[in-house]
Amino acid sequence: MSTLHTVNKSPFDRGSLQTCLRVASKGNAVLLIEDGVYGAMKGSNVAELVQGSLSNTSIYVLGPDMKARGVDESKLIDGIKIVDYKGFVDLTVENDKVNAWV
Amino acid sequence: MSNIKKFMYVNRKAPYGTIYAWESLEVVLIGAAFEQDVSVAFVDDGVYQLLKNQDTTEVGIKNFSPTYSALGDYDVTKLYVEKESLDARGLSLEDLMPLTYEDEDDDWAEKDSIKVVSSAELAEILEQQEVVLSF
Numbered sequence: 001m002s003t004l005h006t007v008n009k010s011p012f013d014r015g016s017l018q019t020c021l022r023v024a025s026k027g028n029a030v031l032l033i034e035d036g037v038y039g040a041m042k043g044s045n046v047a048e049l050v051q052g053s054l055s056n057t058s059i060y061v062l063g064p065d066m067k068a069r070g071v072d073e074s075k076l077i078d079g080i081k082i083v084d085y086k087g088f089v090d091l092t093v094e095n096d097k098v099n100a101w102v
Numbered sequence: 103m104s105n106i107k108k109f110m111y112v113n114r115k116a117p118y119g120t121i122y123a124w125e126s127l128e129v130v131l132i133g134a135a136f137e138q139d140v141s142v143a144f145v146d147d148g149v150y151q152l153l154k155n156q157d158t159t160e161v162g163i164k165n166f167s168p169t170y171s172a173l174g175d176y177d178v179t180k181l182y183v184e185k186e187s188l189d190a191r192g193l194s195l196e197d198l199m200p201l202t203y204e205d206e207d208d209d210w211a212e213k214d215s216i217k218v219v220s221s222a223e224l225a226e227i228l229e230q231q232e233v234v235l236s237f
Contacts, residue, residue, distance in 0.1 A: 010116050010147050012190065035119035038150060043192025064160030068118055070153035070167070075192075 004095040008034040011046045016101040021053045032061045054079040108139045110231040113148030126237035134176035141180040152198040174203030181215045
């Protein structure tokens with residue numbers, strides 16, 4: 001079953017992104033929202049983990065939440081895709097279920 | 103007798119996911135209005151509060167980041183950012199808002215408020231404080 005995982009916490013404050021990426025199955029989608037968007041940035045202590053997960057899972061980040069936090073597109077790890085609110089809805093519809101890592 | 107105390111506010115949370123960052127900023131400004139000797143530290147996810155170009159128009163939350171620029175006018179001129187926290191997040195001073203104040207003891211010269219300090223330096227600064235409030 002295809003799954004969309006949403007992660008809304010900073011990977012430096014909680015371990016939800018790390019756990020999500022550890023247990024996500026091949027082909028799953030992961031969407032970083034709210035403070036989760038910090039996990040999409042290059043050069044951090046979790047960047048290698050996120051980069052490595054891209055071979056297995058599609059990783060998305062919510063544009064409006066990035067902009068709010070001053071996270072520039074140029075700072076994103078290569079391969080992470082930006083979606084808007086409509087894209088969030090599309091991901092929800094495309095997948096059989098949503099696993100919200102709150 | 104002077105009633106001025108050394109106050110330190112320690113910020114450890116990212117700006118919009120919780121209300122802590124905004125509340126801290128309000129308390130800092132209140133403390134400054136009472137003419138206390140105020141310092142502010144940004145560690146852990148608190149460093150994200152100072153990122154440049156925050157634009158909250160699409161999320162429907164107030165963008166309070168411009169308020170940090172007003173701190174200098176309230177004589178809050180000692181903003182310490184822990185280097186180890188920046189490094190862990192792949193950030194550097196260039197990613198932060200340029201925050202300045204005018205030094206009245208130096209012909210109103212414009213100076214940087216933000217100082218990037220190591221954990222060891224921050225430990226010393228914390229040791230000197232009389233009141234520490236953590237957010």
